[in-house]
Amino acid sequence: MEKRKIIMDCDPGIDDAIALAYAAAHPEAFELLAVTTVAGNQTIDIVTRNALDLSALYKLNVPVAAGMVEPIIREHHTASEFHGKNGLGDCTIPRADAEPEKEMAVFYIKRLLTELPEGEKVTLICTAPLTNIGLLLKIYPEVKSKIQEIILMGGAVAGGNVTASAEFNIYVDPEAAKIVFKSGLPIVMCGLDVTEKCALTRSQIQKLSQSQNNQIAKLCGDMAGYSLANGNKFRGQVSIHDAVPYMYLTHPEIFKVQKVVLDVDCSDGESAGRTIADFRWWMHEEEEENIAVMDADASKFQEYLIEAIYELGEKVK
Numbered sequence: 001m002e003k004r005k006i007i008m009d010c011d012p013g014i015d016d017a018i019a020l021a022y023a024a025a026h027p028e029a030f031e032l033l034a035v036t037t038v039a040g041n042q043t044i045d046i047v048t049r050n051a052l053d054l055s056a057l058y059k060l061n062v063p064v065a066a067g068m069v070e071p072i073i074r075e076h077h078t079a080s081e082f083h084g085k086n087g088l089g090d091c092t093i094p095r096a097d098a099e100p101e102k103e104m105a106v107f108y109i110k111r112l113l114t115e116l117p118e119g120e121k122v123t124l125i126c127t128a129p130l131t132n133i134g135l136l137l138k139i140y141p142e143v144k145s146k147i148q149e150i151i152l153m154g155g156a157v158a159g160g161n162v163t164a165s166a167e168f169n170i171y172v173d174p175e176a177a178k179i180v181f182k183s184g185l186p187i188v189m190c191g192l193d194v195t196e197k198c199a200l201t202r203s204q205i206q207k208l209s210q211s212q213n214n215q216i217a218k219l220c221g222d223m224a225g226y227s228l229a230n231g232n233k234f235r236g237q238v239s240i241h242d243a244v245p246y247m248y249l250t251h252p253e254i255f256k257v258q259k260v261v262l263d264v265d266c267s268d269g270e271s272a273g274r275t276i277a278d279f280r281w282w283m284h285e286e287e288e289e290n291i292a293v294m295d296a297d298a299s300k301f302q303e304y305l306i307e308a309i310y311e312l313g314e315k316v317k
Contacts (some may be wrong), residue, residue, distance in 0.1 A: 003121045004148070004249060004275035005031045005116075007109060009067070010042030010242070011128035012050035014082075014089050014223040018241035019127060020051075021216060024058040029250050032060060033112055033122065036105035038067040040128040040172060042087035047128075048100055050087050050182035056096035059214070059316045064098070067105030067132040071173035079168060082231045089226025091219060105132045106139065113146040121148035123249075126180075129169050130154070131150030133207070134176030137183050143171050150184045151245040157292060161227060162187035163273065167192050168271070170261045171273030174266045181262040187290040189197070189262060190310075191275065194255065194293045195241035198301045200224055202236050208309065216313035243305055248293060251304055256295040 008023070010016040023030050035055060037048045047068040055062050060088045072122040084090040101108050109132070113122060124147060126133055133150070136143065154169035154177065162168045181187065200208075207230055208221025227238045247253055261284045263276040281289045 001029055001250065003031060003297060005120065007034050007036060007037060007112065007122055008032065009036045009105070009124060009128060009132050010051065011038055011042065011047045011048045012226050013041040013087055013127070013242065013266060015240050015242040016041070017050065017054050017088055017223060017242050018220050018305075019246055020054055020304060021044050021220060022059060022243045022246050022308045024060050025312040026246070026250060030246070032062050033130050034063050034065060034108065036065045036067050036109060036132055038105070038128045038132045039069050039076050039078075040169065041083045043078065044069045047089050047176050052096045052098050052100065053093050056098060056234045057093050057316070058312060062104065064290060065101040065103060065105040065108035068135065071129060071131055071304055072134060072175045074173065077172060089223040091222045091226070093134050093219065106136050107222060109136055110140045110143055113143040116146055122315060123148050124150045125245045126150060126152040126246065127152070127169075129172040130176040131173045131182045134173065134179035138179055144183065144185055147185055149188065150180065151188040151190065151248060152180075152244055153190045153195060153242050155189050155264075157275070157277045157294070160274065161192060163270070165271045166273030167275065170264055170275055173296055174264045174273045177264045178266055181264060181290075182286045186246070187262065188248065188293060189260070189275070189290065190244040194296050195244045196239050197238040197296050197298050198241070198244050199237040199298065200302060200305070202228060204302060204306065208306070209300055211313070214313035216307050216316060228280050240305060241277060244293070244296070247301060247304060251300065254300040255293050255299040257291050257293050258288050260292040262290050
């Protein structure tokens with residue numbers, strides 16, 4: 001497995017927090033260069049504080065840069081009803097001594113990319129609205145040559161979670177998503193079609209929460225438990241959406257993918273923020289082709305995720 005240089009653009013967020021734990025448990029697969037934040041699940045101050053505190057808790061020696069406080073054009077909407085007032089299901093973790101980088105995320109990512117040694121590239125893992133990345137590509141298109149791939153949690157071929165047709169990350173900033181989709185870069189979309197299937201069950205969450213000697217397992221269980229009680233109680237399980245892009249890299253064999261050409265509805269109508277997925281890839285230019293992850297082995301996802309959570313907890317004792 002190729003070790004990837006990673007910049008994670010995120011809005012922690014319960015599932016972002018669990019995804020970061022998965023990444024921290026796999027240093028052999030991921031060289032995390034930076035964590036950048038954007039307003040999404042909560043305000044920029046809250047998600048940036050969470051990124052700092054989680055990075056310290058997980059023993060990640062990684063810089064954190066705060067990004068955009070609102071979408072490019074639209075009014076910002078948080079998802080606090082699903083992630084709690086502090087974004088982490090109202091779970092408390094130790095406050096880190098570290099502070100964010102002085103540079104705003106867009107400029108920080110640009111500098112990281114331009115300072116890469118000749119021939120090296122970075123994979124962007126995006127688990128939040130795409131505001132930072134859309135602006136980066138619009139303002140500094142020259143950095144595209146330094147981006148190996150963008151793997152994002154967002155969108156859906158069919159359906160939505162914030163509206164009947166739109167997924168939250170794309171809905172919050174569809175204009176930014178359109179810029180990314182039309183950038184000509186290789187994009188892997190891990191949308192609701194697959195991430196809804198990548199879920200922990202009520203009993204798995206309860207077992208994690210009952211961990212006495214593993215603080216990471218307990219934290220992940222408690223955070224997922226909040227999500228189970230707030231928005232998923234009738235469903236009986238919690239999708240860990242943001243872990244899917246990382247697991248796609250470590251265990252591609254458990255996923256099924258299709259070629260697709262991506263776009264987004266930027267109107268103000270009922271379908272605002274809907275991801276448009278055109279599977280007629282042969283009717284488009286090769287540089288327009290991307291990948292949609294469509295299915296997963298749910299039991300393997302659960303096995304690998306839970307294993308990583310427990311392993312990280314043992315490492316950071």
